[in-house]
Each structure stands twice: as structure tokens, then as C-alpha cells.
Amino acid sequence: MNRRTFLSGAAALGAAGLAAERFAGIVRPGLSVSADSDLATVKSPLSTTGEALTPLKDITSYNNFYEFGVEKSDPARNAGRMRTRPWSVTVDGLVKTKKSISIDDLLKFRPLEERVYRHRCVEAWSMVIPWAGYSLSEIIRWAEPLPKAKYVQFLSLADPKVMPGISQINLNWPYSEGLRMDEAMHPLTLLTFGLYGEPLPNQDGAPVRIVVPWKYGFKSAKSIVKIRFTADQPPTAWNDMSPREYGFYSNVNPNVDHRRWSQKTERRIGQPLWSQRRSTLMFNGYGDQVAGLYAGMDLKKYF
Amino acid sequence: MELFTQSIVESPAESSAASSERRGPAGKARLPGERALRLLKILVFLGCLVPLGLLIYNGFQDNLGPDPTATVTHATGFATLRLLILSLCITPFRRLSVRLAWLIRFRRMIGLFAFFYGCLHLFTYLWLFAHFDMQAILDDIAKRRYVMAGFSAWVLLVPLALTSTQWSIRRLGGRRWQVLHRLAYASAILGVIHYWWIVKAGVRTPLTVTLVLTVVLAARPLWSLAQARRRIRIRI
Numbered sequence: 001m002n003r004r005t006f007l008s009g010a011a012a013l014g015a016a017g018l019a020a021e022r023f024a025g026i027v028r029p030g031l032s033v034s035a036d037s038d039l040a041t042v043k044s045p046l047s048t049t050g051e052a053l054t055p056l057k058d059i060t061s062y063n064n065f066y067e068f069g070v071e072k073s074d075p076a077r078n079a080g081r082m083r084t085r086p087w088s089v090t091v092d093g094l095v096k097t098k099k100s101i102s103i104d105d106l107l108k109f110r111p112l113e114e115r116v117y118r119h120r121c122v123e124a125w126s127m128v129i130p131w132a133g134y135s136l137s138e139i140i141r142w143a144e145p146l147p148k149a150k151y152v153q154f155l156s157l158a159d160p161k162v163m164p165g166i167s168q169i170n171l172n173w174p175y176s177e178g179l180r181m182d183e184a185m186h187p188l189t190l191l192t193f194g195l196y197g198e199p200l201p202n203q204d205g206a207p208v209r210i211v212v213p214w215k216y217g218f219k220s221a222k223s224i225v226k227i228r229f230t231a232d233q234p235p236t237a238w239n240d241m242s243p244r245e246y247g248f249y250s251n252v253n254p255n256v257d258h259r260r261w262s263q264k265t266e267r268r269i270g271q272p273l274w275s276q277r278r279s280t281l282m283f284n285g286y287g288d289q290v291a292g293l294y295a296g297m298d299l300k301k302y303f
Numbered sequence: 304m305e306l307f308t309q310s311i312v313e314s315p316a317e318s319s320a321a322s323s324e325r326r327g328p329a330g331k332a333r334l335p336g337e338r339a340l341r342l343l344k345i346l347v348f349l350g351c352l353v354p355l356g357l358l359i360y361n362g363f364q365d366n367l368g369p370d371p372t373a374t375v376t377h378a379t380g381f382a383t384l385r386l387l388i389l390s391l392c393i394t395p396f397r398r399l400s401v402r403l404a405w406l407i408r409f410r411r412m413i414g415l416f417a418f419f420y421g422c423l424h425l426f427t428y429l430w431l432f433a434h435f436d437m438q439a440i441l442d443d444i445a446k447r448r449y450v451m452a453g454f455s456a457w458v459l460l461v462p463l464a465l466t467s468t469q470w471s472i473r474r475l476g477g478r479r480w481q482v483l484h485r486l487a488y489a490s491a492i493l494g495v496i497h498y499w500w501i502v503k504a505g506v507r508t509p510l511t512v513t514l515v516l517t518v519v520l521a522a523r524p525l526w527s528l529a530q531a532r533r534r535i536r537i538r539i
Contacts, residue, residue: 062369070506072370125370170505242504260447260500262439273362273371277431 039194041132044113046188048213048285051118054127056196058270063203064121065222066171067156067163074165075203081162082223084207091139093228094149101142103207107193109142110134114197115190117213119220120252120284126266131211132194137185145181145229152184153177153234154210154221171237177221178234178248179212182293188213188286214286216250247303251294252284256303335405347409351416354382355423372431379424384494386417387460388516391491395522411467414487418464421457428453449500456493459486491516 065075087103101109112132119127140152158174160166166173183189190211193200200206205222212219218238228234238246245259254264267276283290294302335343358378361367367374390413397406428450433439443450463484465471472480495516498509 058369070503070508125373245504257446260449262443267370267372269369273367273375273431276370276372277434 038197039112039132039199041112041114041194041197044115047114047116047130048118048128049116051116051128053116053130054268054270059127059129059195060201060203062269064123064217065165065203065205066169067158067165067173067175067223068203069165070169076201078164079202079206082157082159082202082206083162084202084223087207087225089208089224090226091143091228092226093153093230094146095229096144096146099143101139106139106191106208110138112193115211117188117190117211118281118284119211119213119217120266120280122216122218122246122250122258122263124258124261124263124266124280125269126278126280127269129195130197131190131192132197133190133192133211135187136189136191136210137187139191139227140184143227143229148231149229150181151230151232151234152179152181153226153228153230153236154224155226155228156221157223157225170241172235172240173237174225175221175237176235177210177219178230178236179219180233180293183212183290186290186293188289214251214283214290216246216252218246219250249294249299249302251290251299251303252280253282253299253303254280255282256300340405340408344409344412347412351386351413354378354420372427375431376424376427379420379427380498382420383417383424384491384498384512386413386420387487387491387494388512388519390414390417391487391516391519395519395526398522398526415464415467418460421460425454425457449497452493452500453497456490456497459490459493463487463490488520492520 061076062072063075064072065079068075068078085103088100089103089106090098090100092098111134113134114130114132116128116130119129145152154177156175156177157163158166179189190213192205192209192211193207195201195204200209202223205220208224209222210220210224219236233248236248239248252263257263263280265277266280268278269276281287358367358375361374362371390410393406393410393413397403429435429440433443444454445451463486466475466480466483475483495509495513498512502508
């Protein structure tokens with residue numbers, strides 16, 4: 001397959017996506033999606049191999065998305081009211097010029113790759129998810145950040161009309177996350193539009209989210225509306241809430257306990273009771289690719 | 304036999320109040336019959352088994368959800384806390400009216416069920432979290448305050464379960480038995496603290512159970528105060 005076939009596929013998908021009912025929030029989560037809304041993806045050499053995929057029903061019914069409530073089942077129940085069309089992502093802060101791009105242009109911007117990644121939540125559970133997207137670095141290059149930009153901040157949608165959690169939960173809204181520029185530019189960092197070959201279900205962060213597979217899940221901001229470039233480390237939601245429990249870096253690290261529980265092991269979602277438990281891997285198993293980003297850093301201090 | 308227990312466990316002030324009310328206009332207490340009570344006991348017994356029954360049923364149906372370890376942990380933990388607080392509700396409720404005095408006959412069963420679920424909750428931790436690794440368990444108890452609080456709450460219930468028999472009440476004497484069983488308050492408070500310490504900062508799900516426990520605990524000193532005032536009035 002060459003680049004042109006990817007692009008035409010992605011264009012067709014953008015049009016189909018516009019028409020698809022699922023974007024109007026009518027289709028209930030967990031239902032199978034008709035073929036015309038499938039995303040065209042190509043396999044990526046950056047995919048994790050040798051892991052059983054977590055079933056789609058678990059990925060779409062067991063979510064932490066506090067805008068829609070604190071219980072794992074709340075996002076699947078409440079996220080249907082969020083409208084993901086029209087949607088655009090604004091790029092601002094330390095950039096040449098502030099600009100916006102529509103979700104359909106973003107989908108067409110680069111061919112979508114299927115990337116299978118382990119996903120490790122700070123709460124000590126994990127999944128294996130076949131995401132669809134392309135490296136965030138592609139869009140960062142398009143954004144043309146100034147040389148002084150050292151960090152990237154992601155801001156999520158915060159609409160109390162469709163997000164009941166915003167008035168119930170005491171986090172600084174909108175949800176904010178951030179990465180150092182070199183982390184954001186790393187090829188593993190994925191600008192994500194789908195999973196299992198389908199557009200992201202709302203509860204998983206539709207229509208576009210970040211996935212940083214070597215960090216705890218809360219670093220991977222969902223339903224993003226703004227990408228901001230800054231010179232200083234941006235404020236991030238969980239770090240603001242409880243800085244001793246949630247560090248800015250939050251790299252998956254079995255040797256640094258959460259203040260309240262061990263991070264040495266994790267529970268794999270969708271597995272039977274007696275075989276859920278497994279060892280947590282340093283950098284979630286992506287150390288070969290990312291350990292270099294943190295050379296010389298004390299990861300117990302910068303947890 | 305159980306009526307005997309009831310009178311020995313009641314504080315002197317309470318029994319005199321109750322007996323004075325019993326001599327009220329009706330002439331005799333209107334208590335449910337023995338047979339009705341026995342039937343009700345069976346129903347309460349079965350009711351207390353519902354959380355376990357649901358877990359077993361859903362386990363066989365492969366329906367424990369995406370994170371079965373968390374499902375079992377939460378279900379056994381909730382059952383422990385709810386039954387423990389329910390057992391503490393009985394005294395304030397029965398004080399509302401002498402006609403509710405029979406409620407005392409359910410307290411031991413509910414308390415023992417709370418202990419039973421506490422044991423299941425502890426076992427869930429030992430098996431599915433610590434994998435019976437003694438070092439990991441000691442490490443957790445020493446390092447993690449929510450484990451420490453939860454474990455202490457369970458430890459406090461052990462002597463209460465062991466002295467729940469008629470024989471123990473007679474052996475210890477009602478007064479001393481009653482003092483010992485006040486550990487149930489401490490256990491419930493530790494259980495609620497354990498719950499607050501495990502939820503994420505900013506999450507308020509333990510609020511309901513905290514409010515109920517607060518009301519139940521506050522009812523006791525308020526009742527004592529009311530009793531004291533009443534005694535003064537009688538003397539005047």
C-alpha cells in the first residue's frame with residue numbers, strides 16, 4: 001500500500017464518519033457498529049505483540065472518564081450525550097500562528113495506523129488495546145511550535161451540559177494533561193481516533209485523544225479540544241489534585257509505589273478472577289524505546 | 304433463653320425505663336409472637352446471604368464484570384460495612400419504642416454476618432492481591448494506611464465474634480460483655496476510614512455510609528442525655 005491509497009481511504013472514512021449515527025450519540029455504547037463507519041488502518045511495526053487483546057466490551061464498559069462520573073460504568077452510561085461533530089482542535093500558545101483544525105481534516109491528515117499497546121492505569125489494572133491513529137509528532141510539526149516551547153498541554157472538552165461529573169467531582173476543569181516536548185514527539189505517542197478499527201466510542205475519549213503507552217492512563221487525555229505549547233511545565237489535573245500521589249511524569253514504574261498501593265503488579269481486565277494478576281513492567285514494557293528520554297533522571301524523585 | 308440475654312445486656316437505666324413503659328396503659332407489651340420471630344430470623348439469615356449468593360451466581364455465569372477481582376473485593380467490603388452499621392442501628396431503633404424491643408434478637412446474627420463478610424474481604428485480599436506472600440502482607444500493613452485501618456477493623460471484630468455466645472455473656476457478665484462489645488463502634492469507624500483512604504482524592508462515594516454511621520453513633524449519647532434529664536424530672 002502506498003501513501004495515496006491511505007489518503008483516499010482516510011478521506012472516504014471522513015465522509016462516512018460524518019454520516020454515521022454514532023457521532024450523533026444515538027448508537028448506544030457496546031453495540032456493534034455498521035461497516036461503513038469502520039476506520040481504514042494499516043498495521044504498524046510499533047505494535048506490541050504476544051499479548052491477548054482485551055475484549056471490546058470491556059474496553060467500552062470499564063472506563064475512567066471523570067467528566068461522566070466516578071464509577072467505571074458511568075462513562076458508558078453517560079457519554080452518549082456528548083456531540084463529537086462538529087469538533088475542532090485548536091493549537092495555541094508558543095506557536096507561529098494560532099490555528100484550528102476540524103476533526104475530519106485531522107482524520108485525513110495522515111494514514112491511520114493500528115497500534116496495539118498495553119494500557120496501564122495508575123489504579124493497578126491494565127488492558128491491551130488496538131488503537132487507531134498516527135504519531136502525535138505529525139500534528140506537532142504542522143502546528144509549528146516556537147523554539148522556546150518545551151512542553152505540550154492537552155485540554156479536554158468541559159461541557160457541564162453533557163458532562164455530569166464536572167459539577168460532581170472536585171477536579172480543576174477542563175481536564176488538563178501535559179508532556180515534555182521530547183515525550184510528545186516520541187513516535188510511540190499516538191494521536192488516537194479509534195480502537196478495534198472503529199471510531200473511538202465516546203466513553204473512550206471520542207473523537208480524538210492522546211495515548212502515551214509508557215505512562216499511567218490518566219496522562220492520556222481524552223476528547224481533546226486544545227493543544228497548547230508552553231515554556232514551563234503546564235498544570236495537570238491529577239497532579240494539581242494530589243501532587244504527592246500523581247507526578248507530572250507518571251511513567252509506569254513497578255519500583256515506585258503509589259502512596260496508597262503497590263505498583264509492582266496489575267490486574268489484567270477481562271481475565272478470570274484467578275489469573276488477572278501479573279507483574280508490571282518498567283515503562284509498561286516500552287523501556288527499549290523510551291528509557292533514553294529519562295537518562296540521568298532520578299525516577300523516584302520525578303515519579 | 305434469649306429474653307434472658309436481652310435483660311442482662313441492657314443497661315440498668317434502660318431496663319427500668321422499658322419496664323416502666325411496659326406497665327403502661329396497655330398493661331402488657333405487644334411483642335411479635337415466637338413463631339413470627341423465628342420466621343423473620345430465617346428471612347434475615349437468607350437476606351444476609353444475598354451478597355454472597357450473588358457473587359457465587361455471577362461467578363458461575365461468568366458475569367463478575369471486566370475486573371472480577373475488584374468486583375469481589377468491593378462486594379465483600381460493602382457487605383461488611385453495611386451489616387456492621389446495620390447491627391449498630393438496632394439499639395437506637397429499638398429505643399424508639401418498647402414495641403421494637405424484639406429487634407435485639409437480630410443483632411447477633413447481623414453482627415456475625417458482618418464478621419463473616421469481613422473474613423471473606425480479608426481472604427480476597429490475601430489471595431487475589433497478596434497471593435499469600437507473607438512479606439508482601441507485612442509490607443502492606445506497615446506501609447499502607449488503608450490496609451492498616453481495614454486490618455485493624457477486622458482484628459477488632461474477632462473477639463466480638465468469639466464472645467458472641469450465651470455462654471460468653473454469662474461468663475463475662477453482662478456489664479463487662481457490653482463494654483467489650485463497644486469495640487464494634489471502633490471497628491465500624493475504622494472500616495469507614497479504610498473506605499475513605501482507598502478512594503481517590505476528590506471522590507465522595509463513602510459519604511452516605513459515613514453519614515449513616517454518624518447518626519447511629521450520635522444517637523447513643525443523645526439518648527443517654529435524654530435519659531438523664533428524664534431521671535432528674537422524675538426526682539423533681
